Amino acid sequence: MNLVLETKNINKHFLKPKDFHVLKDISFGVEAGEFVSIMGKSGSGKSTLLYILSTMDTDYTGELFLNNTLITGQKHQELSRIRNKHIGFVFQFHYLLSEFSVLENVMLPAKKLAEKSVAEIEHDAMEKLIMLDIEKLAHQRASRISGGEKQRVAIARALINNPSILMGDEPTGNLDSHNSENVFSIFKRLKEEEGLSLLIVTHDEDFAKRTDRIIQMEDGRVLD
Numbered sequence: 001m002n003l004v005l006e007t008k009n010i011n012k013h014f015l016k017p018k019d020f021h022v023l024k025d026i027s028f029g030v031e032a033g034e035f036v037s038i039m040g041k042s043g044s045g046k047s048t049l050l051y052i053l054s055t056m057d058t059d060y061t062g063e064l065f066l067n068n069t070l071i072t073g074q075k076h077q078e079l080s081r082i083r084n085k086h087i088g089f090v091f092q093f094h095y096l097l098s099e100f101s102v103l104e105n106v107m108l109p110a111k112k113l114a115e116k117s118v119a120e121i122e123h124d125a126m127e128k129l130i131m132l133d134i135e136k137l138a139h140q141r142a143s144r145i146s147g148g149e150k151q152r153v154a155i156a157r158a159l160i161n162n163p164s165i166l167m168g169d170e171p172t173g174n175l176d177s178h179n180s181e182n183v184f185s186i187f188k189r190l191k192e193e194e195g196l197s198l199l200i201v202t203h204d205e206d207f208a209k210r211t212d213r214i215i216q217m218e219d220g221r222v223l224d
């Protein structure tokens with residue numbers, strides 16, 4: 001078994017306004033090329049967990065591994081590098097820079113990583129846009145495209161550094177059924193054609209049922 005991501009006994013407390021044990025002994029793994037969804041009622045801890053898995057929140061106990069490397073305890077700067085290189089993230093709201101072009105938005109994480117020349121980065125970004133069938137939008141301002149298109153640009157941006165895993169926090173939550181289906185198909189294709197691993201929080205049962213596995217959360221626990 002080749003695990004891209006693994007958690008061992010992750011626990012987290014919010015201390016204010018009073019002690020609240022929000023995540024309780026979370027242990028699971030995501031295999032390379034697996035498409036996993038996380039479901040659970042509002043407040044069950046899904047976003048809090050994703051925040052830890054994406055290395056943004058370091059205030060927890062337990063262990064997080066990415067590609068069999070222990071992430072827990074790494075320094076802030078190293079975490080930022082790991083996140084940028086190995087994890088793609090898609091949110092419910094796309095957070096594109098509206099004054100920048102589509103192409104510039106997609107290029108940004110690669111420029112931050114600074115491992116390639118600008119010409120190479122632009123070439124890679126165009127490839128992602130072609131893959132997602134939005135290459136015609138490359139030179140449009142991000143503020144001037146539709147919601148469904150913005151989400152595809154956000155996916156292209158999340159993929160620009162060829163991450164090991166794509167995480168999403170309700171990436172279809174703000175889309176109509178046509179655009180949701182489109183995003184689902186893109187995810188499925190990324191899994192099947194690129195061997196990408198995906199871990200997606202969703203409230204959409206139809207979406208979740210078609211993933212390889214559903215992780216069900218309840219009151220801060222993963223149900224067996």
Ligand SMILES: Nc1ncnc2c1ncn2[C@@H]1O[C@H](COP(=O)(O)OP(=O)(O)OP(=O)(O)O)[C@@H](O)[C@H]1O
Nearest residue numbers: 014016017022040041042043044045046047048049
């Ligand atoms: N900073 C915080 N301080 C205290 N409690 C918090 C904080 N952030 C979240 N919570 C609480 O932790 C619990 C889990 O929140 P979380 O956002 O992870 O749930 P969720 O399953 O993602 O919910 P939703 O489906 O509504 O997005 C909730 O009861 C929430 O009120």
